[in-house]
Amino acid sequence: MLTHFLAIPELDLTSEGFRYATFYTSEKTIASEGFEFPRKRMVGKQAEYCFEHYLKHHPSYELLAANIQIQGATETIGELDYIIKNRISDKLIHIELACKFYLFDPNLNTANTASEVGKTASWIGPNRKDTLSEKLSKLSEKQFPLLYKAETLSVLEKMGVSTQSMDQQVCLKAMLFFPKQFNAQDLLKEYQQNIEGYYISFTEFLKEINNEATYAIPDKKEWLLPVEELEKWHFFSEISTWVEVQLNKKKSPLLYKKSGEHIEKFFVVWW
Structure with missing residues (x-):
């Protein structure tokens, strides 16, 4: 089941101007020793468990911290998902993880040309409670900037982690669905590998x-x-x-x- 999760394709949105690079779980055969899929947890927590196991057992990465709560004066102001060290490049990376099911709604599409069909605004959750564009906005405007807030820098300093030259990447495991009569080949090619049904x-x-x-x-x-x-x-x-x-x-x-x-x-x- 770990292999099944790792095989879910990451959605790469850099071609659409999203400024953060994609983190890929490129090694699909991570050792499963000690791994037991958390069947009773919600999907998001299941994804976190799988991803954290991946980071802990990948020979190229060192997991420095996970799910770092950042406290403000009176309340929690946010959370950093993961900070890792690439053992090969010695680079520190802040990773935000998401595992999403999105459906393509043609009625949300404002594209004028076929080559633009399927852009971020057209993808919505199965129960219409969230959209891909909203998720990316949250990443860009809240989750990634959190790294550089004074409260965060204080926490990381105590951990001996410096944000200087730290990369920020997103691992968006996305499973996409489209109307049955819709021609999936009309979607942007970046989305086609993520089509599940x-x-x-x-x-x-x-x-x-x-x-x-x-x-x-x-x-x-x-x-x-x-x-x-x-x-x-x-x-x-x-x-x-x-x-x-x-x-x-x-x-x-x-x-x-x-x-x-x-x-x-x-x-x-x-x-």
């Missing part, structure tokens, strides 16, 4: 009745598991009512559809 409405879902196929609906805490780890599979008649219940709660469930050896991964959206 598609999404459909409940009306479209009902039209796809297939009595031969079986379906799995992982709990959100299971979204990072490889499909081989999913044990409960159901026929369409069993699953459709459950899907409708979730949609009525304005929750877009993630589903897997197995037809013989073929497996599809998709969301059914309430919007």
